[in-house]
Amino acid sequence: VVTVVTVRSVTVQPNRSGIGIPGGTVTFKHTVLNTGTLADSFALTVTQSIQGWNVRFQDVNGNPITATGTLQPSDSEDIWVVRFVPDNQPINTVEQFLVVATGTVEPAGTRPTGTALDTISVINGNxxxxxxxxxxxxxxxxxxxxxxxxxxxxxxxxxxxxxxxxxxxxxxxxxxxxxxxxxxxxxxxxxxxxxxxxxxxxxxxxxxxxxxxxxxxxxxxxxxxxxxxxxxxxxxxx
Missing domain, CATH: 2.60.40.2260 (Immunoglobulin-like)
Structure with a gap:
């Protein structure tokens, strides 16, 4: 008897770090990889250490997205995360974002998640x-x-x-x-x-x-x- 084990899992890589200026934008590229044994699509969200920054996910063509396409096992998709630094953000602020990819096929509470940590340091424009x-x-x-x-x-x-x-x-x-x-x-x-x-x-x-x-x-x-x-x-x- 052959037992087939089904697994749903995902990774988001890599962690990123960069700089931004008040009123500017910072864009990081990540790769979402389906590391499971079943096809899935993954919703994209972020959590922020400091609230008030606007965030947008984009595909390779610059189109806004909220999720990946359907990824077969071992397939991946590149995504771009654009952050808009508030005009009044104090210099030397360090903001951290957790980029989260969550499976959409399984019922809530059992969906796989993968994360990457992005860090942005706000500097003087000069x-x-x-x-x-x-x-x-x-x-x-x-x-x-x-x-x-x-x-x-x-x-x-x-x-x-x-x-x-x-x-x-x-x-x-x-x-x-x-x-x-x-x-x-x-x-x-x-x-x-x-x-x-x-x-x-x-x-x-x-x-x-x-x-x-x-x-x-x-x-x-x-x-x-x-x-x-x-x-x-x-x-x-x-």
Missing amino acids: LDLTKSVANETTPGNGQDGKPGEVMVYTVTYRNLGNASITDVKIFDAIPFNTQYVALSRTGSNWRFSTDNGATYGSNETEPGTPTSATNIRWDIGTLAAGATGTVSFKVTIK
Whole structure:
């Protein structure tokens, strides 16, 4: 006798982190994967740590959606989540969104769910941030890498305004499917998070287990008009 086990399950990947300015928009791409053994479609919702941000789901063509199409087992669909930062959102606000995909076939209470966590840090509109990545293990590969290789992420910051910006903070996330390399961060007044940016540890203290790091923050302080600088960290690709 052959027993066929039916399972309904779903994943949403990856977690994302980025920046936004008051009155602007932030868009993240996610992949919804049917990891079950039966076809299903998945309703799309978000929960917010701070209320008042408008959110819209879009498909690959930019059309508004509220659910995926029907996905067969092992099939996936890419979705885009657009957030609208309120005009009056305070600088250095950190907003977290839980992106939720919920099955629609089974009765309520038994439907599978998958989630991804998105973190957005609100910055001053005159603060310009540019992020770059380079392969340290194989420099000739540029931005490309493979498991075991070390990548260097660098953030260059500049005050584009004609007045100082106070309380400047730079937030970044350890990329999906990588691990932070111990003692590789540069700059000063940095702090690490091991819970996707919900909390940060002590100033200039690395996590007890460096590979558990999920986010890093630099407290730059006051940045004079026209001033610029760089910070960086390294990761190993899993």
